[in-house]
Structure formats: structure tokens, C-alpha cells
Amino acid sequence: MSTATEATELAARVRAQLSVRHPGEPFGNLRTLPGGHSGLTYAITAGTTSYVVKAVPPGQRPVGRNDVLRQARVLNMLAGSPVPVPQVAAVDEHEPAWFAMEFVAGEAVEPVLDEHRLDPGLCRTRMLALADVLRDLHGTETEPVAEPPLDPVGELERWTRTMRAVPHELRPGAEKLLDALATRVPSATPPVLTHGDFRLGNVLCRGERPAAVVDWEIWAVGDPRIDLAWFLLFADHRNFPRLGCPVPGLPGERELLAAYLDGRPEPPALDWFRALARTKMAAIMGHNLRRHREGKHHDPDQERLPPTIAAMIRTARDILAPRP
Structure with missing residues (x-):
């Protein structure tokens, strides 16, 4: 047919x-x-x-x-x-x-990655408003889901496989990072509804407010810190060398975290999940770059990725490094 x-x-x-x-x-x-x-x-x-x-x-x-x-x-x-x-x-x-x-009208713009002309103050307001939406999502009672909860062990296993499918030369320092993550996997917290790719780029906004969260392809019931750490990763353009764009006045990770917590205590072992988020991003970018270089998906723009992949791995290891 x-x-x-x-x-x-x-x-x-x-x-x-x-x-x-x-x-x-x-x-x-x-x-x-x-x-x-x-x-x-x-x-x-x-x-x-x-x-x-x-x-x-x-x-x-x-x-x-x-x-x-x-x-x-x-x-x-x-x-x-x-x-x-x-x-x-x-x-x-x-x-x-x-x-x-x-159909929901609105614009989905990732401030530190997308080319845009939005007012920095508007970007800041949207990002803080989205922290409230993430908290509401994690507080939503769900129907029973006939799937195993997404937990730290399963997430690390999945992204370890993805990272190791990337050629060594495209992921400098990745093995030491994976070892560091594996030696300190935290206990899971009670599972909640998670989006899986929660960030402004997957939210349609009208004016200052989120109008619709979209792109639910990888939602799960699992550890809320997986969603939270991924969201925090997009707070700083310096996480994306040669890709990110400085947007003055955006809330940093600590301010975004405070907005999400809304007076509640910080969840335990959040740094492990922040390092995992960087590992995931490095693995995704490495996979995309490998596909381009193998001719499976021609996209010369992927050649901009190596500095960001290296930075993701390096900063993830820094996050996990013992503090004096």
C-alpha cells in the first residue's frame, strides 16, 4: 500500500x-x-x-x-x-x-539553546512558572500503571548502554564517570508521574504562562529527581559550549530548585541525579554525532557537539567528586 x-x-x-x-x-x-x-x-x-x-x-x-x-x-x-x-x-x-x-497555540522556546528574540525577563518568568508546573505534575495522583517504576538503577543501566554505544573518542572520560555513578547509586524515592524530557522547549507558552506541556513520548511513573535534575540542566547556557546562548537574568539551578521545592526540604542525593542528567545529555549528543558521522542521518550541525559532550562529562564528574 x-x-x-x-x-x-x-x-x-x-x-x-x-x-x-x-x-x-x-x-x-x-x-x-x-x-x-x-x-x-x-x-x-x-x-x-x-x-x-x-x-x-x-x-x-x-x-x-x-x-x-x-x-x-x-x-x-x-x-x-x-x-x-x-x-x-x-x-x-x-x-x-x-x-x-x-491544537494549543503558543511558543515552545528553550532560552539557552534556541535562537530567539524573546525578552530575557519573559524567559525568566516562564522558567520559574514551569518549576511550579513540575511540582504540580509530581504531586498528581495517577492511575495504576502496569510498568515497573523508573528508578535510579534502571536509569543508570539504560544510559550506560547508550553511552557505551558511542565511540570512545567521542566521550572522553565517560568510563570514569559511569564508574563513579555506579558506586553511589542512591535509593529510590516514592514514584510519581514524570514527563521524561521536562523543559521549556517542550512547553507551549502564551505570554508569561505555560499553556500546555507537550511531547509525552517517554513519560513514566518513577523517581521525581530524574525529571527535576533534567529541568535544572537547562538553566545555564554554560552547560552547552558552542551551543548555548547567554540570556541575562535567567534563574540559576539553585533558584529554580527553590521555586520547585516551595519551602519543602531538598530531596536527598540530588547531585547524583544532576550528574546523571549530564551523562544522559552527553550520551544523546554522542549518539546523534555518531549517526551523522556514519552517514545514517546527515546533519553537519552535529559537528558542533564535541565540546558540549566533553563539558557534560567533565562537569558531571566534578559534581560527583568528593568535597574537602
Whole structure:
């Protein structure tokens, strides 16, 4: 079956489901949205209402980032909670599965990484507001999830495998870092709902406020420090040599942490998770650079990554180093 035929069939299924909400209203074409890294992402209009549709790619299994029904599930779990998310409008479990959610207008900008002209004061306000959203997310009661909780041991095992798939010359000092992490793995804390990639780049904002947290492909129930340390990593452009852009007045890690805690005590062993976050970033960047150099995904911009990979590994080791 051709790609065009599959898209036509998907469009017919989407229109049939959404027509219940929009009887007699005209539908637009199903348009591919660029930039997605999981599943297939489309836009469609019904009358004056816009929707985003996420679908399993034809011929692929609905697992991992392609499990769009799992993404719909977490959005439904969060509906009506203090965590802003798009509303799910329709779900179709027949293969290839898909779901439709409301289109939320807003801008998703990572202040220290993306090219932008936003006012630094606005970036600061958004980042502090997002700390409140993360706290609300971690405080949300969830339905039972038939998956093992994401804990420090499992996270370290996963990212150790990813790091070791990167050639040695692209990850200087990584083995010593992995050894240091492995010798002091902290005990897990009670699991909560986690996003997995929580940062401003995955949040649509309107003005000063977050309008919708998006990109839920790797959500889990697990240790909240995994989410928290990842969020803190994006507070400082100096974490990303040759990539980051200085934005004056942004809250640093300590100020962001204080906003998230809101008077509660700091969680134990947070430095281990801060080092793990840097390990994860180094592994992700090393993987992307390796794919580029092997010709699997041509992107010359990946050649800017080596200084940041080295800095992530170096600063992670510094965080774990014994203090006098």
C-alpha cells in the first residue's frame, strides 16, 4: 500500500471520528507537521477548530515513542489537573492507531539553546512558572500503571548502554564517570508521574504562562529527581559550549530548585541525579554525532557537539567528586 493511500485512509478515519463533534462542518486536509521525532504528527481543521493528530507509522509496531495510545492515556490522566495539557478529542485503537488532541497555540522556546528574540525577563518568568508546573505534575495522583517504576538503577543501566554505544573518542572520560555513578547509586524515592524530557522547549507558552506541556513520548511513573535534575540542566547556557546562548537574568539551578521545592526540604542525593542528567545529555549528543558521522542521518550541525559532550562529562564528574 502506498504512503499516499495510507494517509488518505487515515484522514478518512480521523474525519469520521471527529465528525461526531462537528456535524455538518467542513474538514480541511490532513497536513503533515514537520519536526516530530516520534510517530507521525498531522494537523487538521474541523470548521474553525484545529486539531493535532498523532499516529503510529504504517508497518511499525506501537512501542516506545511510537506508542501513541500511551501518550493519549497520560493526557487523559492529567485532564482537569493543575498541569496544563492538550485535551484529547478522539482515540482510535485500530491499526495503525492514532489519537487527536486540541491544537494549543503558543511558543515552545528553550532560552539557552534556541535562537530567539524573546525578552530575557519573559524567559525568566516562564522558567520559574514551569518549576511550579513540575511540582504540580509530581504531586498528581495517577492511575495504576502496569510498568515497573523508573528508578535510579534502571536509569543508570539504560544510559550506560547508550553511552557505551558511542565511540570512545567521542566521550572522553565517560568510563570514569559511569564508574563513579555506579558506586553511589542512591535509593529510590516514592514514584510519581514524570514527563521524561521536562523543559521549556517542550512547553507551549502564551505570554508569561505555560499553556500546555507537550511531547509525552517517554513519560513514566518513577523517581521525581530524574525529571527535576533534567529541568535544572537547562538553566545555564554554560552547560552547552558552542551551543548555548547567554540570556541575562535567567534563574540559576539553585533558584529554580527553590521555586520547585516551595519551602519543602531538598530531596536527598540530588547531585547524583544532576550528574546523571549530564551523562544522559552527553550520551544523546554522542549518539546523534555518531549517526551523522556514519552517514545514517546527515546533519553537519552535529559537528558542533564535541565540546558540549566533553563539558557534560567533565562537569558531571566534578559534581560527583568528593568535597574537602
